[in-house]
Amino acid sequence: MFVEGGGSVVRSILVVYKKNFEEVHDKALDIVRKELDTVNKISMLDIDYSAREKVERSDFIDRDLVIVLGGDGTLTSIAHSVGSQTMVMGVNSHPRKDDDDGSFGFYMGSDPENFSNDLQSVLSGKAIVNILPRLQAEIVTTSGNKIRCDPALNDLLIANTHQYQPSKYRLKRGADLDCKQYSSGCLFSTFLGQGAWFRHVANIEGNTFALDEVDDHYLFVARDLPRNDRREDGSYWEWTSDTTVLLSDMHRGYVVSDGWDETHFTRGATISVSIDGPKLHLLTFRSTIYDRVVQWIKE
Numbered sequence: 001m002f003v004e005g006g007g008s009v010v011r012s013i014l015v016v017y018k019k020n021f022e023e024v025h026d027k028a029l030d031i032v033r034k035e036l037d038t039v040n041k042i043s044m045l046d047i048d049y050s051a052r053e054k055v056e057r058s059d060f061i062d063r064d065l066v067i068v069l070g071g072d073g074t075l076t077s078i079a080h081s082v083g084s085q086t087m088v089m090g091v092n093s094h095p096r097k098d099d100d101d102g103s104f105g106f107y108m109g110s111d112p113e114n115f116s117n118d119l120q121s122v123l124s125g126k127a128i129v130n131i132l133p134r135l136q137a138e139i140v141t142t143s144g145n146k147i148r149c150d151p152a153l154n155d156l157l158i159a160n161t162h163q164y165q166p167s168k169y170r171l172k173r174g175a176d177l178d179c180k181q182y183s184s185g186c187l188f189s190t191f192l193g194q195g196a197w198f199r200h201v202a203n204i205e206g207n208t209f210a211l212d213e214v215d216d217h218y219l220f221v222a223r224d225l226p227r228n229d230r231r232e233d234g235s236y237w238e239w240t241s242d243t244t245v246l247l248s249d250m251h252r253g254y255v256v257s258d259g260w261d262e263t264h265f266t267r268g269a270t271i272s273v274s275i276d277g278p279k280l281h282l283l284t285f286r287s288t289i290y291d292r293v294v295q296w297i298k299e
Contacts, residue, residue: 010064012046016078018070019051028093031112057081069093071103076258080150084278109284118285130289133215135188136277137255142268151277152257154193159185161252168249174242177234184224202237208298217241218275243274
């Protein structure tokens, strides 16, 4: 879902930047800082800066806008700390169009060349607000404690912490699916996140998805499930809006959101995965985020 010309009044801005001592990122930060300094002389904004490695969850509280300077990895690494009411503007600090070693920047709606104009679009309420769903898992331990993992913009993995050992679990979804599996773990993906990892795990080439489902459905696959166990009943792979429930038969397992933070569980824990995590309000400027993946959408 997206809103053209959406967005709220911007008073407080946090800039999170990639810092790895490469000159290209430092130059991009200098451009962003100078532009914000110019705007601030007129608008009197509250602007703070933090390197990705040093930013804390508390830094995101009460922010109207988070500017992420880097690539997709920078954005996904901090997006789980961003609330559902905060706008996020991705600025690709090293675009691939300028350098073959640069970042593709799928989620990055801006770059240093366009930052000045794009910032004005944000401040005037003319940016495109893409309201993106996120996956989230809830773990219920054998003692009854409930733990929610970080929301995932791209994908979420549930597996044995020892990847050389099988992931054992009971899989349930809806009224009809209930089975036991041995696999390499279960991978879940949002519609937009399928290009990050899912399509390299499951052969879904040629499949397209209805536009009215992309905001409330997600993809599931049991990784490396034995061929004889691969059925077309949703136990191997599925595009669904129903909650997927796993009962762990693993001594140690974990949930990993977007390849970053791990949330651990033990045997007997119940893990429920849904697409009902807090939404992310991502800004783009010349097209919606879905325009970038029209080949995956049904006419």
